[in-house]
Amino acid sequence: MTGNATTQKMRSHTSCRAFLDKPVPAALIDEILDCAQMSSSSCFLQVTSIIRVTDQTKKEAIAQGCKQPWVALAPEFWVFCADFHRDGLLCEKPALGWTDHFLVGCLDTGIMVQSAMTALESLGLGGCFVGGIRDCGELVTELLALPDNTAALLGLAFGYPKVINEIKPRLPREAVFMENEYRDPAPGVIDRYDETMREYYSTRTHSKKACGWSEQLEEIINREKRAYLLEHLKRRGWLEK
Ligand SMILES: Cc1cc2nc3c(=O)[nH]c(=O)nc-3n(C[C@H](O)[C@H](O)[C@H](O)COP(=O)(O)O)c2cc1C
Incomplete structure (x- = not known):
């Protein structure tokens, strides 16, 4: 493989949902947190908080709530939250609730959680994001006692991998990387990718499927809408204007 140790590790990323019953040493947790916290931050507002859920009862409740058993089974389960509450406390009259604040919270938090993933994988661990929270x-919100102007965006379940999944092929470069202006994929590009994915889904070890990639998009897009979210976020101080 070309590249260096970092890029090789990043290129061999796969989500891990099955873990050994072995705790993650405190030194590795520190290392992951150091890396995560060094992520860039919009205007250096540092609007992300991480809640490490060690209470097994809470882990099980969240696992049930999102129907993802690995949340309870993973040695580590962290919840990454967009957090304007902490910054707000330090200001006299913070004008919170703007759409851009929410985007900033999502961007900072997404970047930080990927840094954590990259760090943990480089340390021989495996993990899975859990947007299902x-x-x-x-x-x-209730279990983690989250104040207003925070939003639990993404879980990260991780530990020592028990099963390592096959690497999932990504869209061809020409479909996602454009020069100077937007361009729809050329005819045949997605068909060829569907063929690759059909082969991948039919031969992988876990959860075999008999479809390509594009055929499942509409069902997923239509399903994953979480209609309650806008009102939930508004009640909690986000997206008022
Ligand atoms: C924002 C985000 C949320 C995700 N949420 C979940 C989730 O709730 N459950 C899960 O099993 N995987 C989740 N994933 C992992 C994706 O399913 C996975 O990254 C994708 O299928 C590609 O597979 P790979 O990571 O093994 O390459 C999430 C990934 C992202 C980026």
Whole structure:
């Protein structure tokens, strides 16, 4: 493989959802947190908080709420939250609730959680993002005692991998990387990718599927809408204007 140790590791990323029953040493947790916290931050507002969920009862409740058993089974489960609450406390009259604040919270938090993933994978661990916590946003908010102007965006379940999944092929470069102006994919590009994915889904070890990539898009897009979210976020101080 070309590249260096960092890029090789990043190119061999796969989500891990099955873990050994072995705790992650405190030194590795520190290392992951140091890396995550060094992520860039919009205007250096540092609007992300991470809640490490060690209470097994809470882990199980969240696992049930989002129907993802690995949340309870992973040695580590962290919830990454956009957080304007902490910054707000330090200001006299903070004008919160703007759409851009929400975007900033999402961007900073997404970048930080990927840094954590890259760090943990480089340390021989494996992990899986759990956006599914947004299925049970009210429950997570209550269990983790989240104040207004915070939003639990993404879970990260991780530990020592028990099973390493096959690498999932990505869209061809020409479909996602453009020069100077937007361009729809050329005819045949997605068909060829569907063929690659059909082969991948039919031969991988876990959750075999008999479809390509594009055929499942509409069902997923239509399913994953979490209609309660806008009102939930507004009630909690986000997206007022
Ligand atoms: C924002 C985000 C949310 C995700 N949420 C979940 C989730 O709730 N459950 C899950 O099993 N995987 C989740 N994933 C992992 C994706 O399913 C996975 O990255 C994708 O299928 C590609 O597979 P790979 O990571 O193994 O390459 C999430 C990924 C991202 C980026």
